[in-house]
Amino acid sequence: MRTHTKKFISFAVSILLVLSFCIHVHAAEFTYTHNPLDDTRVTEDVIEDPGAVYGFSPNPASTRLGAFAQNDWTNSVLVEQAKKERMDYHQRVETELMSILQSMKKRGASIENIARKLSEKRNEIRLEEAADAGTLDQTKQSNLAKYGNENGPTPESLYDKYGSWETVAAKAFSTNIGMDVCLGLYDLYYDTYDTLENLFAIEKNTFTVTPKAKSFKASALKKQTKRFKITVKNSIGKITYKAANTKSKKVFKITSTGIVTVKKGTKVGIYKIKVKDSGNAYYNAVTKTITIKVCATASQT
Numbered sequence: 001m002r003t004h005t006k007k008f009i010s011f012a013v014s015i016l017l018v019l020s021f022c023i024h025v026h027a028a029e030f031t032y033t034h035n036p037l038d039d040t041r042v043t044e045d046v047i048e049d050p051g052a053v054y055g056f057s058p059n060p061a062s063t064r065l066g067a068f069a070q071n072d073w074t075n076s077v078l079v080e081q082a083k084k085e086r087m088d089y090h091q092r093v094e095t096e097l098m099s100i101l102q103s104m105k106k107r108g109a110s111i112e113n114i115a116r117k118l119s120e121k122r123n124e125i126r127l128e129e130a131a132d133a134g135t136l137d138q139t140k141q142s143n144l145a146k147y148g149n150e151n152g153p154t155p156e157s158l159y160d161k162y163g164s165w166e167t168v169a170a171k172a173f174s175t176n177i178g179m180d181v182c183l184g185l186y187d188l189y190y191d192t193y194d195t196l197e198n199l200f201a202i203e204k205n206t207f208t209v210t211p212k213a214k215s216f217k218a219s220a221l222k223k224q225t226k227r228f229k230i231t232v233k234n235s236i237g238k239i240t241y242k243a244a245n246t247k248s249k250k251v252f253k254i255t256s257t258g259i260v261t262v263k264k265g266t267k268v269g270i271y272k273i274k275v276k277d278s279g280n281a282y283y284n285a286v287t288k289t290i291t292i293k294v295c296a297t298a299s300q301t
Contacts, residue, residue, distance in 0.1 A: 032181075032186050034187055034190050036056065036177075041178075042186075045058065045059055045064050045176070045181075046059055046062070046065070051073075052073040053074065053075075054079070054182060056073075056182050058071075058179075062178070063146050065142065067139075067145070068142070068179070073182060083185065086185060088129070089126070089175070093122065093175065097172055100114075100121055101118065101169070105203075105280075106282075106283070108282070111200060112165045115155060115165040115168040115169035119172050122173075126152060127139065169199055175189075177193055200281075203283050205283045205284050205286040207288075208288075209290060210231045211228070211290065213291045216266075216295070217294075218268045221266045222265060224264055225261050225262060225264045227261050228259075229258055230258035230260060230273070232258065232277075235277050236277055236278075236280055237278035239276070239277055239278075240278070241255075241273060241274070242274055243273060244272035244274045248271040251263050251271055252271065254273065258275075262292065271293075271294070272292070273292065274287050275289075276288075
């Protein structure tokens with residue numbers, strides 16, 4: 001039994017070694033569609049390294065990536081794991097920062113406050129991801145060398161550098177290109193490196209109102225008033241309600257909270273209410289129209 005077990009273990013180890021060798025040989029033949037050395041933002045952080053899995057490793061003299069040069073960039077298993085973690089990091093930066101951006105824009109926060117929050121969150125994510133990857137000390141060393149702060153650049157230092165809170169916000173979404181090069185990701189993210197999205201362009205306001213239409217029987221309104229509530233969802237700015245025209249003003253009483261009273265004695269006709277969302281600095285103002293029909297025979301809805 002032990003002999004069979006030992007043979008099995010030996011066979012398994014042999015297979016792993018062969019697979020590792022195949023992966024390494026395949027990676028050694030790896031070439032980028034876009035040459036990283038044509039990018040001046042890359043050349044100071046990486047060096048060509050024929051033995052490295054993706055043909056590049058961090059430049060020991062680099063302020064930003066020098067602390068990572070001591071890692072074994074010829075080890076395909078370790079590099080592939082680091083590549084996966086790097087892709088997760090890209091995804092987390094994009095997802096979490098965008099969520100913060102949209103939430104703060106809807107609240108009407110200032111560009112400065114948004115930029116500060118994004119910058120701080122970016123530092124937090126980077127340190128958390130480094131801790132998970134076991135490279136926290138190297139990351140802090142890199143931050144200290146590059147920014148004079150082991151936790152990363154402060155919002156104030158970034159503003160001093162770029163002179164614009166819009167740019168500080170956009171930079172929170174950027175990542176080090178040299179590290180992507182070393183991990184085989186340069187082509188994958190190539191189209192994103194030069195794109196500083198206009199994060200603060202006016203967006204479409206998609207607030208909704210319910211009901212969109214309503215009807216009453218004229219006979220029912222002869223005896224009493226009727227009430228209904230306008231429900232608003234996904235609002236951005238201040239919501240106001242008003243009758244759409246002089247004819248409608250005569251039959252509606254509308255509170256600031258959207259409770260509509262249709263007056264007793266309202267005659268057959270079509271009446272309208274306008275609901276306006278004022279928007280804010282980032283979302284356009286939008287007005288929705290609710291149509292109320294008073295009919296001779298239609299049933300109440």
